[in-house]
Amino acid sequence: MTTLTQPRSPRLTPTPAAAVNRRPFPLVRHSLSLAKRSLIKTWRTPEALIDVTLQPAIFLVIFVYIFGGAVAGDTHTYLQFLLPGILAQTIATGAIAIGVNLNTDLEKGIFDRFKSLPIPRSSPLIGAVLGDVVRYVIVTVMTLGIGYLMGFRILTDPVSALAGCLLAVVFALSLSWVSVFVGMKVRTSGAVQGIMFLIIMPLSFASNVFVPAASLPSWMQTFVAWNPLTHLVQAMRGLFLGTPMGESVYWTLAWCVGLVAVFLPLAMRAYRRKV
Amino acid sequence: MTQDLVIEAEGLVKHFGETKALQGVDLAVARGTVLGVLGPNGAGKTTAVRILSTLLVPDAGHARIGGCDVVKDAERVRQSIGLTGQYASVDEDLSGRQNLVLFGTLLDLGRAGARTRAAELLEWFDLTAAADRPAKTYSGGMRRRLDLAASLVGRPDVIFLDEPTTGLDPAKREDMWDVVRSLVTDGSTVLLTTQYLEEADALADEITVIDHGRVIAHDTPEGLKRVVGGQTLEVRPSDLARMHDTATILGQVTSGAAAEEIRKGVLAVPVRDDSALTATVSRLASAGIGVTELSLHLPSLDEVFFSLTGRTASEDDRADTTQKEVA
Numbered sequence: 001m002t003t004l005t006q007p008r009s010p011r012l013t014p015t016p017a018a019a020v021n022r023r024p025f026p027l028v029r030h031s032l033s034l035a036k037r038s039l040i041k042t043w044r045t046p047e048a049l050i051d052v053t054l055q056p057a058i059f060l061v062i063f064v065y066i067f068g069g070a071v072a073g074d075t076h077t078y079l080q081f082l083l084p085g086i087l088a089q090t091i092a093t094g095a096i097a098i099g100v101n102l103n104t105d106l107e108k109g110i111f112d113r114f115k116s117l118p119i120p121r122s123s124p125l126i127g128a129v130l131g132d133v134v135r136y137v138i139v140t141v142m143t144l145g146i147g148y149l150m151g152f153r154i155l156t157d158p159v160s161a162l163a164g165c166l167l168a169v170v171f172a173l174s175l176s177w178v179s180v181f182v183g184m185k186v187r188t189s190g191a192v193q194g195i196m197f198l199i200i201m202p203l204s205f206a207s208n209v210f211v212p213a214a215s216l217p218s219w220m221q222t223f224v225a226w227n228p229l230t231h232l233v234q235a236m237r238g239l240f241l242g243t244p245m246g247e248s249v250y251w252t253l254a255w256c257v258g259l260v261a262v263f264l265p266l267a268m269r270a271y272r273r274k275v
Numbered sequence: 276m277t278q279d280l281v282i283e284a285e286g287l288v289k290h291f292g293e294t295k296a297l298q299g300v301d302l303a304v305a306r307g308t309v310l311g312v313l314g315p316n317g318a319g320k321t322t323a324v325r326i327l328s329t330l331l332v333p334d335a336g337h338a339r340i341g342g343c344d345v346v347k348d349a350e351r352v353r354q355s356i357g358l359t360g361q362y363a364s365v366d367e368d369l370s371g372r373q374n375l376v377l378f379g380t381l382l383d384l385g386r387a388g389a390r391t392r393a394a395e396l397l398e399w400f401d402l403t404a405a406a407d408r409p410a411k412t413y414s415g416g417m418r419r420r421l422d423l424a425a426s427l428v429g430r431p432d433v434i435f436l437d438e439p440t441t442g443l444d445p446a447k448r449e450d451m452w453d454v455v456r457s458l459v460t461d462g463s464t465v466l467l468t469t470q471y472l473e474e475a476d477a478l479a480d481e482i483t484v485i486d487h488g489r490v491i492a493h494d495t496p497e498g499l500k501r502v503v504g505g506q507t508l509e510v511r512p513s514d515l516a517r518m519h520d521t522a523t524i525l526g527q528v529t530s531g532a533a534a535e536e537i538r539k540g541v542l543a544v545p546v547r548d549d550s551a552l553t554a555t556v557s558r559l560a561s562a563g564i565g566v567t568e569l570s571l572h573l574p575s576l577d578e579v580f581f582s583l584t585g586r587t588a589s590e591d592d593r594a595d596t597t598q599k600e601v602a
Contacts, residue, residue: 037366110365117382
């Protein structure tokens with residue numbers, strides 16, 4: 001620590017606040033800087049990626065080879081049917097992590113530091129959500145990659161397939177605001193995980209993810225028809241396989257808009273109260 | 276009071292449910308000076324710092340930093356402050372350099388500017404060798420230095436240090452004090468909270484003592500020491516038979532103050548100036564009295580509180596320990 005006794009100071013000359021050059025679009029720029037922070041953290045803790053790497057692989061293998069014969073007659077037919085569903089389901093569960101992480105992150109001093117900086121208050125949250133796009137891309141690539149090795153084939157064209165993947169990522173991004181909100185409201189990270197799981201489980205099973213929606217009991221049909229995962233999966237099947245999509249793309253996008261419109265402000269409000 | 280006040284707070288009140296963290300606190304810090312805010316755990320120090328640094332909105336009262344209101348003009352305030360403490364810290368998964376670059380980017384220094392500033396601060400705080408390791412691998416002293424560096428990225432005019440040396444060993448503490456002194460030399464205004472009178476005395480131009488969310492004293496370190504008692508010289512002669520002789524010598528060097536045996540074999544006497552220590556040493560030596568212990572002490576926080584309030588800080592610390600610096 002000998003350097004500390006030097007007369008030179010780390011502050012050097014003070015910058016008058018007025019002279020600081022304020023650049024445009026602070027929310028976008030700062031959110032992106034903070035998204036980069038999330039990426040560095042992800043890079044440093046690759047074990048946190050298990051839910052988006054191993055999970056889709058295990059689910060595909062288990063469901064295709066165990067239930068494939070019983071549900072669809074043969075495994076290849078079931079794989080073609082199931083893969084868009086598994087992608088939707090794992091990408092939705094992938095959105096749980098952000099609420100869990102923010103719940104623990106918030107207890108650390110770093111968020112106080114962010115709040116004391118002249119940046120928009122919401123940018124740390126938006127940055128964290130954007131940083132998770134990487135996880136959603138990984139889950140998409142993993143699921144399609146494993147599926148391809150198991151024999152899954154896209155029957156449409158690359159543009160449609162890409163649109164299907166994009167739709168899944170956008171849906172996960174929207175759903176992550178629910179997770180963020182729960183993460184802000186609940187006291188422990190374990191509770192965040194539990195609550196989000198309780199939300200996503202019925203969405204995955206009371207839907208067309210594993211079986212055709214028509215085969216589900218009639219009392220469940222209303223739920224199935226409103227379930228956002230049903231629409232997402234129907235849209236993805238259409239975009240991957242050319243099956244009829246109906247209005248599923250619009251319903252999915254409407255759900256995305258709705259989730260963000262409701263849960264982003266709620267999450268922000270909870271965040272402001274919490275930190 | 277026509278001083279150029281950089282930090283002004285009047286009647287700050289903040290309650291958290293039942294806990295009355297602040298019950299009307301006034302603070303004032305002139306440009307280029309250090310205010311020490313002294314108080315035990317739960318006194319409201321951290322709450323006050325969090326209000327001044329725009330992290331909390333007060334229930335009543337108002338505060339200005341550099342003339343800008345911390346509530347109405349929070350954005351401008353955030354441009355001129357740096358915050359270091361138990362609470363505002365760094366991202367432990369990021370390296371020291373990545374943290375500083377991130378804060379530089381968020382402060383609009385630009386990519387190149389942020390990198391230059393980070394390198395400069397790492398160098399200055401002697402962290403260059405550890406710059407690219409995750410912050411969670413840093414030692415306690417390194418962490419404090421990184422925390423402080425992080426709050427200086429934007430070259431703030433006003434720096435809040437919330438218990439900057441709590442938990443540091445004495446040598447690291449002195450290093451931190453040197454840093455604070457050089458910041459002030461450079462024109463910064465510093466508000467520092469502490470539990471140690473010694474620290475406030477070493478750094479502050481003025482000291483505000485708070486307890487239970489109220490200011491119970493405000494004075495210069497000299498003025499405060501006049502009230503609470505200055506330094507005490509403690510001596511433990513190696514030969515118990517020479518206790519009486521030692522007491523006589525202590526009486527002489529402090530011009531008549533009575534030495535008391537405060538512990539078995541340890542004599543203590545209040546001293547007014549630093550020369551008493553050297554005088555004592557030479558007188559003891561010429562009298563042939565060996566000592567195993569010889570030290571100068573400022574009153575502890577407990578003693579300060581006892582002098583000011585008639586009760587110790589720890590005695591009522593606290594019926595409800597859960598409220599410990601809640602916010």
